[in-house]
Amino acid sequence: xxxxxxxxxxxxxxxxxxxxxxxxxxxxxxxxxxxxxxxxxxxxxxxxxxxxxxxxxxxxxxxxxxxxxxxxxxxxxxxxxxxxxxxxxxxxxxxxxxxxxxxxxxxxxxxxxxxxxxxxxxxxxxxxxxxxxxxxxxxxxxxxxxxxxxxxxxxxxxxxxxxxxxxxxxxxxxxxxxxxxxxxxxxxxxxxxxxxxxxxxxxxxxxxxxxxxxxxxxxxxxxxxxxxxxxxxxxxxxxxx
Numbered sequence: 001x002x003x004x005x006x007x008x009x010x011x012x013x014x015x016x017x018x019x020x021x022x023x024x025x026x027x028x029x030x031x032x033x034x035x036x037x038x039x040x041x042x043x044x045x046x047x048x049x050x051x052x053x054x055x056x057x058x059x060x061x062x063x064x065x066x067x068x069x070x071x072x073x074x075x076x077x078x079x080x081x082x083x084x085x086x087x088x089x090x091x092x093x094x095x096x097x098x099x100x101x102x103x104x105x106x107x108x109x110x111x112x113x114x115x116x117x118x119x120x121x122x123x124x125x126x127x128x129x130x131x132x133x134x135x136x137x138x139x140x141x142x143x144x145x146x147x148x149x150x151x152x153x154x155x156x157x158x159x160x161x162x163x164x165x166x167x168x169x170x171x172x173x174x175x176x177x178x179x180x181x182x183x184x185x186x187x188x189x190x191x192x193x194x195x196x197x198x199x200x201x202x203x204x205x206x207x208x209x210x211x212x213x214x215x216x217x218x219x220x221x222x223x224x225x226x227x228x229x230x231x232x233x234x235x236x237x238x239x240x241x
Contacts, residue, residue, distance in 0.1 A: 027057035045075035052084035056091040064088035079109035113139040117148035129159040181211035
């Protein structure tokens with residue numbers, strides 16, 4: 001029994017490690033961690049669900065669907081499993097179906113801010129920014145310092161033309177976790193979109209210093225170093241939308 005408990009503790013620690021890697025946008029490394037857990041604990045619904053999320057983050061939607069289906073089969077009342085299926089559907093461009101799964105996850109775990117931020121992200125990507133903003137308010141009422149909710153909220157604010165509020169929000173988030181490279185990259189994108197190229201470059205470089213794998217920061221620096229970077233303010237954002 002003691003050995004079993006020790007193995008369970010080790011697997012839980014690995015799941016936490018993998019979840020942290022996912023939060024820091026390292027899905028490939030997270031995938032390897034979750035597969036290691038499943039080798040010793042193949043009936044872990046949580047491990048299958050987190051693996052599905054890692055696969056979805058790599059745009060491997062079909063594989064993610066299989067893993068999320070395994071998670072739901074093992075524990076149909078696990079909110080994380082439905083959240084994983086939402087990620088898998090979203091990765092395949094099935095946004096309405098993804099939203100329905102995300103709402104099911106919220107219904108199963110209404111006090112988990114992660115499930116609210118998942119839903120806000122899907123709704124925001126569908127272009128319903130005001131609704132996404134309302135959803136992040138619910139997540140932040142549960143945890144005012146919840147970084148995924150803060151990030152989703154900032155994106156919604158920018159999309160609604162409330163950029164000053166978004167910058168304040170992201171800056172306050174960095175006070176909580178100054179080493180979070182993704183947030184530095186997000187601030188860089190915000191500053192670039194508003195023509196503050198010097199500060200944008202500083203933020204991109206800081207993101208890369210903290211985590212060299214942050215693709216958005218590398219792409220941002222490449223744009224800033226391009227001879228065509230400032231054809232007009234916000235050019236690259238409008239072209240990509």
